Amino acid sequence: MWKYVVKRFLLMFPTLIGVAMLAFLLLRIVPGDIVEARLMGSGGAFVTAQMIAEERAQYGLDQPLWRQFAGWMWGLARLDFGRSMWTGAPIGEEIKLRFALSLQVAVMASVVATVLAIPLGVLAALKQDTWIDYAVRIFSIAGLATPSFWLGIVIILGFLIIFRWLPPMVYTPFWVDPWQNLAQLIWPALAVGYRYSAVATRMTRSAMLDVLREDYIRTARAKGLWMKLILVRHALKNAMLPVVTVIGIEFAFLLGGLVVTEQVFNLNGLGMLFVESVARRDYTLTQALVMLTASAFIVVNFLMDVMYAWLDPRIRYR
Amino acid sequence: MAISRPVETAELPVSSRRRQWAAAVLDFARRRPLGAAGALIVLLMIGVAITATAIAPYDPLAVDFGAMLSPPSAEHWLGTDAFGRDVLSRLVYGSRTALIIGFGAAFFAATVGAVLGVASAYFAGRIDLFVQRIMDVFISFPLIILALAMVAILGNSLPNLIVAITIPMVPRAALVIRSSALSVREMPYVDAARASGFGHARIILRHMLPNVMAPYLIMLTAFLGQAILAEASLSFLGLGVQEPVAAWGLMLRGAAVQFAETAPWMAIFPGFAISLAVFAFNLFGDSLRDALDPRLRTQ
Numbered sequence: 001m002w003k004y005v006v007k008r009f010l011l012m013f014p015t016l017i018g019v020a021m022l023a024f025l026l027l028r029i030v031p032g033d034i035v036e037a038r039l040m041g042s043g044g045a046f047v048t049a050q051m052i053a054e055e056r057a058q059y060g061l062d063q064p065l066w067r068q069f070a071g072w073m074w075g076l077a078r079l080d081f082g083r084s085m086w087t088g089a090p091i092g093e094e095i096k097l098r099f100a101l102s103l104q105v106a107v108m109a110s111v112v113a114t115v116l117a118i119p120l121g122v123l124a125a126l127k128q129d130t131w132i133d134y135a136v137r138i139f140s141i142a143g144l145a146t147p148s149f150w151l152g153i154v155i156i157l158g159f160l161i162i163f164r165w166l167p168p169m170v171y172t173p174f175w176v177d178p179w180q181n182l183a184q185l186i187w188p189a190l191a192v193g194y195r196y197s198a199v200a201t202r203m204t205r206s207a208m209l210d211v212l213r214e215d216y217i218r219t220a221r222a223k224g225l226w227m228k229l230i231l232v233r234h235a236l237k238n239a240m241l242p243v244v245t246v247i248g249i250e251f252a253f254l255l256g257g258l259v260v261t262e263q264v265f266n267l268n269g270l271g272m273l274f275v276e277s278v279a280r281r282d283y284t285l286t287q288a289l290v291m292l293t294a295s296a297f298i299v300v301n302f303l304m305d306v307m308y309a310w311l312d313p314r315i316r317y318r
Numbered sequence: 319m320a321i322s323r324p325v326e327t328a329e330l331p332v333s334s335r336r337r338q339w340a341a342a343v344l345d346f347a348r349r350r351p352l353g354a355a356g357a358l359i360v361l362l363m364i365g366v367a368i369t370a371t372a373i374a375p376y377d378p379l380a381v382d383f384g385a386m387l388s389p390p391s392a393e394h395w396l397g398t399d400a401f402g403r404d405v406l407s408r409l410v411y412g413s414r415t416a417l418i419i420g421f422g423a424a425f426f427a428a429t430v431g432a433v434l435g436v437a438s439a440y441f442a443g444r445i446d447l448f449v450q451r452i453m454d455v456f457i458s459f460p461l462i463i464l465a466l467a468m469v470a471i472l473g474n475s476l477p478n479l480i481v482a483i484t485i486p487m488v489p490r491a492a493l494v495i496r497s498s499a500l501s502v503r504e505m506p507y508v509d510a511a512r513a514s515g516f517g518h519a520r521i522i523l524r525h526m527l528p529n530v531m532a533p534y535l536i537m538l539t540a541f542l543g544q545a546i547l548a549e550a551s552l553s554f555l556g557l558g559v560q561e562p563v564a565a566w567g568l569m570l571r572g573a574a575v576q577f578a579e580t581a582p583w584m585a586i587f588p589g590f591a592i593s594l595a596v597f598a599f600n601l602f603g604d605s606l607r608d609a610l611d612p613r614l615r616t617q
Contacts, residue, residue, distance in 0.1 A: 014454075015451060015455055018451060018452065018454070018455035019459055022455055022459060023459070023463070026471075027467070029467070030470040134352065137352065138352070141597060141600045141601055141604065142593065142597055144543070144596070144600055145543060145592075145595075145596035145600055146589075146593045146596075147547055147551065147554075147567075147589065149551065149554060149570075150570060150585075150589035150593070151589075153570070153574075153578065153585050153589070154586070154589065156578070157579070157585060157586075160579050161579070161582065256462075259462045259555070260554055260555060263555070274460070274462060274463065274466075275466070278470075290463055293460045294458045297457075298458050301458075
């Protein structure tokens with residue numbers, strides 16, 4: 001077991017370094033840099049080539065690529081992300097509030113998804129090939145098909161046209177006014193949560209169907225055990241593993257992947273920050289954001305693999 | 319298997335072969351009504367895309383400042399947008415964009431993924447480990463940054479957009495197809511091919527690829543809907559298809575949100591079109607997957 005955990009742990013590092021290299025190179029292949037982005041904002045009049053060169057040197061952009069990369073890696077190794085090229089503030093400060101917002105929406109969406117998905121998925125599996133199963137499947141396939149950002153537009157429109165009311169559009173931290181905070185964030189959480197629940201419902205249904213065919217379920221029924229007990233103790237418990245996995249992976253995706261929905265709901269989350277920082281060619285901030293979302297994803301995957309190995313000894317030592 | 323072509327087909331006369339196909343299609347429709355409904359919607363959509371010039375009531379690019387933001391009426395069934403362009407006509411033409419990008423991206427993603435997955439499984443060892451790490455990197459890389467960067471580097475023409483949508487999907491196809499290919503590699507006919515002295519490329523392309531057709535088709539149909547959704551999101555962000563081309567995601571951008579309260583038809587109908595298209599592809603894909611490989615029922 002430990003051998004597997006250590007091996008799997010070490011495998012995270014090549015991936016992380018690969019992500020870092022890809023982010024670093026992509027940003028530098030994209031035309032334009034921070035100096036040009038800044039001068040574009042100021043109109044670009046009276047700019048000499050020497051001024052541009054001096055500005056570039058200030059950000060270390062005149063250094064050879066390998067040295068820039070090595071400098072960044074050395075910082076990362078000490079958990080020092082540096083400062084934002086655009087604002088000059090430490091990256092941690094820049095990201096903190098945005099991250100809190102994205103995290104809260106992701107957590108709320110996960111709750112919405114789990115609460116919907118598990119009962120629906122179990123129900124569909126138990127009533128396989130009846131109209132209930134068909135209804136659940138259509139509901140969940142529709143969830144996969146509906147763009148979250150459009151669902152967000154429809155939610156806002158619905159409130160506006162039917163109730164003449166708009167959800168609050170300005171962010172209030174939870175600790176300042178929990179009610180105001182939830183009244184704003186519940187809608188994006190629902191818009192994203194529908195798709196998310198669809199993924200989880202489908203997984204619950206198919207995992208339950210697999211488990212219900214296992215011999216130990218037949219044995220339990222043959223013993224005359226109460227069906228509800230079989231469902232909770234035997235079936236659901238064993239079907240949860242893949243369900244928890246998709247919930248975890250979707251959660252990791254949500255942390256950095258809300259870009260479009262944030263635009264619709266005017267949320268200043270990580271997704272917005274991503275778009276802004278790329279538009280400004282703020283290399284340090286963009287790189288930090290890429291590393292943050294990628295490591296969330298990589299760590300969740302690692303934890304899932306370890307959990308699998310721990311719960312199911314057949315998987316170990318591949 | 320309901321829809322796979324029977325082996326002896328080759329010896330049958332054309333008419334009876336056709337009858338067999340009809341029987342297979344009918345059988346699929348009877349056993350999987352949801353899938354058949356999905357296939358029907360997809361076929362309708364393809365029909366609409368092909369005959370767009372004939373069925374669209376207006377030119378999708380024709381600006382009419384006399385009829386800006388007019389609500390659905392007898393002249394404009396689904397209303398007009400902020401430039402007075404007919405929404406229905408733009409939806410009809412938008413199906414072309416959606417289908418080209420959907421089929422293009424899904425085909426390239428599944429095909430490149432299949433070749434990578436099979437090659438990775440075939441060579442095994444260090445090459446496999448290396449390919450897997452590269453795939454890991456692309457899977458954990460934030461999609462939006464990848465798309466933003468691709469569009470910024472390549473520019474946003476239609477082919478480049480297809481490339482930008484394809485790249486994040488390739489590793490997922492490679493992962494799934496590699497795991498099927500691992501068992502194919504252990505088959506005696508692969509050993510036989512190797513013993514006969516065939517080259518790597520020939521074994522991979524002629525002997526292994528045809529035997530991972532089931533997961534390949536499954537990934538392909540799953541990607542169709544996802545590619546259409548990705549295109550819609552990118553166009554909505556302004557990174558996809560550019561004005562004045564008719565595309566569903568683009569129709570939701572800008573004016574549609576700005577005037578949503580007074581002209582909700584601009585925001586509602588394109589979203590319905592996207593959802594219906596993806597819904598149909600998913601229904602069909604799901605049933606196809608159940609028919610082809612019951613083990614892959616998950617996700």
